[in-house]
Amino acid sequence: MAAPNPAPAGPCKVVLAASIAKLLSQEVQAGLAALDRKPHLHGFLANKDPAARMYAEWTGKTCRENGFDFTIREVEREDLEDELRNANSDDAVDGVIVYYPVFDSKRDRTLQWTVSMYKDVEGLSPQLISNMYQNIRFLDPPNNLQKSILPCTPLACIKILEHLRVYNTFLDYGKRLFGRRITVINRSEVVGRPLAALLANDGAEVYSVDVTGVQHFSRGSGLKKQKHDVTDMEGWGLEQCLPISDVVISGVPGDSYKVPTHLIREGAVCINFSSEKVRGDSIEPVNLNMHTDNHYRTSLLMSRSAHRSTCLLSAR
Amino acid sequence: MAAPNPAPAGPCKVVLAASIAKLLSQEVQAGLAALDRKPHLHGFLANKDPAARMYAEWTGKTCRENGFDFTIREVEREDLEDELRNANSDDAVDGVIVYYPVFDSKRDRTLQWTVSMYKDVEGLSPQLISNMYQNIRFLDPPNNLQKSILPCTPLACIKILEHLRVYNTFLDYGKRLFGRRITVINRSEVVGRPLAALLANDGAEVYSVDVTGVQHFSRGSGLKKQKHDVTDMEGWGLEQCLPISDVVISGVPGDSYKVPTHLIREGAVCINFSSEKVRGDSIEPVNLNMHTDNHYRTSLLMSRSAHRSTCLLSAR
Numbered sequence: 001m002a003a004p005n006p007a008p009a010g011p012c013k014v015v016l017a018a019s020i021a022k023l024l025s026q027e028v029q030a031g032l033a034a035l036d037r038k039p040h041l042h043g044f045l046a047n048k049d050p051a052a053r054m055y056a057e058w059t060g061k062t063c064r065e066n067g068f069d070f071t072i073r074e075v076e077r078e079d080l081e082d083e084l085r086n087a088n089s090d091d092a093v094d095g096v097i098v099y100y101p102v103f104d105s106k107r108d109r110t111l112q113w114t115v116s117m118y119k120d121v122e123g124l125s126p127q128l129i130s131n132m133y134q135n136i137r138f139l140d141p142p143n144n145l146q147k148s149i150l151p152c153t154p155l156a157c158i159k160i161l162e163h164l165r166v167y168n169t170f171l172d173y174g175k176r177l178f179g180r181r182i183t184v185i186n187r188s189e190v191v192g193r194p195l196a197a198l199l200a201n202d203g204a205e206v207y208s209v210d211v212t213g214v215q216h217f218s219r220g221s222g223l224k225k226q227k228h229d230v231t232d233m234e235g236w237g238l239e240q241c242l243p244i245s246d247v248v249i250s251g252v253p254g255d256s257y258k259v260p261t262h263l264i265r266e267g268a269v270c271i272n273f274s275s276e277k278v279r280g281d282s283i284e285p286v287n288l289n290m291h292t293d294n295h296y297r298t299s300l301l302m303s304r305s306a307h308r309s310t311c312l313l314s315a316r
Numbered sequence: 317m318a319a320p321n322p323a324p325a326g327p328c329k330v331v332l333a334a335s336i337a338k339l340l341s342q343e344v345q346a347g348l349a350a351l352d353r354k355p356h357l358h359g360f361l362a363n364k365d366p367a368a369r370m371y372a373e374w375t376g377k378t379c380r381e382n383g384f385d386f387t388i389r390e391v392e393r394e395d396l397e398d399e400l401r402n403a404n405s406d407d408a409v410d411g412v413i414v415y416y417p418v419f420d421s422k423r424d425r426t427l428q429w430t431v432s433m434y435k436d437v438e439g440l441s442p443q444l445i446s447n448m449y450q451n452i453r454f455l456d457p458p459n460n461l462q463k464s465i466l467p468c469t470p471l472a473c474i475k476i477l478e479h480l481r482v483y484n485t486f487l488d489y490g491k492r493l494f495g496r497r498i499t500v501i502n503r504s505e506v507v508g509r510p511l512a513a514l515l516a517n518d519g520a521e522v523y524s525v526d527v528t529g530v531q532h533f534s535r536g537s538g539l540k541k542q543k544h545d546v547t548d549m550e551g552w553g554l555e556q557c558l559p560i561s562d563v564v565i566s567g568v569p570g571d572s573y574k575v576p577t578h579l580i581r582e583g584a585v586c587i588n589f590s591s592e593k594v595r596g597d598s599i600e601p602v603n604l605n606m607h608t609d610n611h612y613r614t615s616l617l618m619s620r621s622a623h624r625s626t627c628l629l630s631a632r
Contacts, residue, residue, distance in 0.1 A: 169481065170481045266538070
């Protein structure tokens with residue numbers, strides 16, 4: 001990725017993600033003020049990866065800046081399951097984050113399954129993931145005070161779409177994307193598929209695109225279904241999806257893939273998470289790195305270009 | 317029109333226009349509070365039509381309820397031009413409204429041209445109308461403190477679209493409809509054509525439809541033009557416009573014309589002014605009369621229907 005540049009002048013509306021993060025941070029502050037003590041997040045570090053350590057320290061810095069307590073818990077990886085079980089039953093532990101990979105194999109999944117869904121800030125517990133796909137939004141019906149946690153990258157994308165008023169707050173909660181058509185390029189289990197499901201559950205018609213083809217995520221005519229269904233769109237490609245989409249979200253990692261921007265309609269909102277590793281969430285500031293080249297503008301914006309430049313958000 | 321009925325249950329979101337009017341009224345109150353005296357509107361009545369008298373009295377009631385002074389000035393029609401000239405130079409007269417028709421001929425136009433554009437609350441002065449089409453929004457550039465007045469029915473429609481968040485306040489003033497496609501069925505000089513121009517000047521792609529065909533009102537790719545251009549769309553009809561429109565506004569008077577609602581896309585916002593005489597503005601409350609039949613829902617709403625019912629606002 002090129003060095004950050006100033007926002008490009010031109011026909012697109014560019015938004016610094018920092019401005020979105022600032023507002024989210026204010027929301028978090030308001031929530032914190034209602035509590036009688038600081039929430040305490042515990043970060044479990046069980047590998048020797050210096051990058052994981054840096055990320056953990058950065059989490060801690062962000063937590064403290066935002067009024068949370070944070071403790072790094074360095075443990076041997078064979079002890080981690082026990083440590084997580086202890087944390088689950090420890091009232092002093094409000095939230096748990098694990099720095100993956102630990103075993104760097106399928107065994108890591110059992111660690112994800114061990115964290116209590118009531119303390120899982122990453123939204124990786126099976127019940128939370130199932131709730132997300134099933135459009136079950138609360139853990140405590142019918143009281144509905146405790147939200148089912150969403151994974152951070154799809155959630156960051158939703159927060160961005162809310163900020164851009166793509167979510168129409170005039171409509172009822174849970175239906176605020178009704179009438180929007182959204183293309184999501186990427187169908188990974190980490191970002192693309194959960195994001196498509198969330199957007200469709202909020203009322204959008206979603207075209208989920210990857211190398212295997214296009215799938216349509218939708219709650220059906222009049223949002224009659226309580227959750228989205230998925231349909232294979234035989235013969236469809238970006239040629240069909242992009243010209244009818246109000247929003248285009250690209251999450252293809254690496255530099256080799258380019259969105260065919262000439263297919264994007266004027267006025268479309270374009271977001272790109274340039275790597276699967278790219279992360280933003282509702283607690284940590286969303287950092288924006290911007291650059292331009294002939295194909296991309298790495299920034300969040302409303303496309304106003306006659307040249308239909310793709311405009312991207314890099315939140316890491 | 318049938319008697320008002322309760323809002324129909326069903327897949328559409330119905331909005332009582334009274335709720336919009338209430339918010340507008342609050343905005344007006346805030347503006348009034350900043351003044352050192354009540355603005356005084358003078359209504360000139362120079363015909364013997366009992367309906368005009370009733371309308372004038374209703375204007376007065378609404379004015380007084382909203383904190384304005386109002387005086388009905390009954391004059392002989394041959395004296396009206398002189399009376400208007402006097403009012404133009406009378407500092408005690410803040411606003412002028414004339415109850416038309418007076419001569420019920422083209423001569424009425426010279427009355428419209430006589431009212432000072434600085435006192436013309438109906439926005440019928442030639443300079444105001446020209447400003448509207450030319451996308452000139454202020455009378456006092458570069459200070460831009462004094463807005464060029466818009467005619468009330470198109471303005472009411474814009475206020476409604478703002479309320480429904482069709483105007484995206486995330487975008488810059490003057491461009492908040494960028495990316496929206498809007499069909500306006502009716503191209504009268506009173507409603508349809510000024511409305512199409514206003515919407516296009518605010519950034520929308522507008523399809524203006526009447527019996528003579530379809531015209532496209534647009535500021536061009538990337539809103540490069542300062543005001544809209546108009547292009548004839550040869551071979552186009554509602555079959556081309558409605559399926560791609562986010563908003564459908566129908567202003568065809570009378571009961572005989574029906575919008576082919578099966579062509580309207582899901583999630584479209586549908587508004588109908590059922591008569592050219594129908595009026596709403598930013599001062600007077602917008603009254604909503606609702607009825608249903610097999611073709612129409614007379615109400616303002618977000619269409620959520622599998623049956624794609626047309627949903628209409630009747631503001632009179």
